[in-house]
Amino acid sequence: MKLRTVTRVIQSHPSKDGDGVKINRVHGFNDAKLSPFLMIDELKSDNPNDYIGGFPPHPHRGIETLTYMLKGHFQHRDHMGNVGELSSGGAQWMSAGKGVIHSEMPIMNDGELHGFQIWINLPAAKKMLPAQYHDFQAPEINEFGSAQNLLRMISGNAIENGEAITGPLQNTGVETLIADWQALAGEARNIAMSSAYQVNLFVYKGSIEVAGKQISQGHLVQLSEGEQLSLKAVKDSGVLILAGLPIDEPVVHYGPFVMNSMDEINQAIQDYQNGVLTE
Template sequence: MTMKQVKRVIQSHASKDGDGVKIQRVHGFNDKSFSPFLMIDELKSESPDDYIGGFPPHPHRGIETLTYMLEGHFEHRDHMGNVGQLKSGGAQWMSAGKGVIHSEMPIMTEGGLHGFQMWINLPAEKKRLPAEYHDFQSPEINEYGDESNLLRVISGTLTENGNKLTGPLQDTGVETAIADWRAAAGETRTLGIPEDYQANLYVYRGEVVISGTLVKAGHWVQLSDGDSVTFEAQSEVGLLLLSGVPIHEPVVHYGPFVMNSMEEINQAIHDYQNGVLTD
């Protein structure tokens, strides 16, 4: 095995999106080391004032989104008629393809919220396919280990000691392996990742040593080439592993649209303004 090393650590920054929802964000639309990922938003608050406005109806084209909820309850609605409940421990995947209009609104009116939304790029030939949506409630997400050292695999396949660890989300626009690792202080884990995948991490709780480098909560980690990575929890820790096949194509980003050229972005804006984005 060739162990992945830490290449770069990026601190998340405070931002707002939707109707004033407070988030911590890391983005790398034109950073090839992020690919196929484009951005991660962490939503974390104990105050309803920080999230109650939610994300009213808005468009997307050219990306997939994966939303994962540790704590809280949001409802998804889209132009296709899908209504999905995103509850604690669950996830939802959406491929915007040629166009989707959707909303994500809180059902909860009090209590703590903690979740993530990841933007994943689509290759050019899949940016004009019809939109799709699936949700996965907490019992559908495969778990490996116990409460002191738990790996929840959301998408794709990882390996550990020669065993395959699979998630319920498999048929996506680009191959990914995404997992949530939660562990008590002193616990370790070594995971195998397909060698042709690029891998990044987001630490959302505690402190962890990743292949020898200490990383604290609120930081995005870019990993080097290799086929495995080792985590060592220095405290109670939580992190997301985001790995996938990189897309070697131009990225042009404008608001909710991610395409390969400015001409395609202008077409997306024109289509949305004229009510034909999803046609």
């Protein structure tokens, strides 16, 4: 099988969102090589002042979001009546579809917060479908390996050592494989996945080698075409694996809305202002 190699390395940058929440962000709305993913936000702080304001009620249209917490709690509320309390090790998936209004607020857990929100594009044919929501607490995330070399599969399917490995999140708006690899220095992993996927990695801890190239914490790695992903931990490390089928369509982004044209963005703004975004 053809080994995927590093084609580009992007450093995340400090930013703020919501009610002053400090984040590190990789912005890829105009990067076709990141598709179907649009943005990766890392929330990490032991100072509650950095995140206590959370993300008060706000709208979305045209995207999915996946929120994944390593440490700390977040509470989700939306216009559909869903209330989900995301605890350490859990994940929340939401498809905004034609419209959702939701909030995400931190719940104190020894003052520490470390997690991610990933924006995933929707194809045009699915941007105006009804909104959906589901959460997965830590025991529902499928784990493979040991504490020294642990792969937590959140969504999708892959092959390792001839065996199928899967995540609980399946059949969403676009086919993805999202996983968290946590490993001690010297540990390695070889994973096979569809050659149709574009694969990006976000190193949130330590330092790793990808097909022989070293990548350090805080960087997104874009990989070449292939079937085989080869990872090695240089230091004790944590890595998000973000793979999926690219969406070959125009991307027009304005605030919380991601559509295919400016006319559709203007319609989303008008619908929100008129109180009919979710109808």
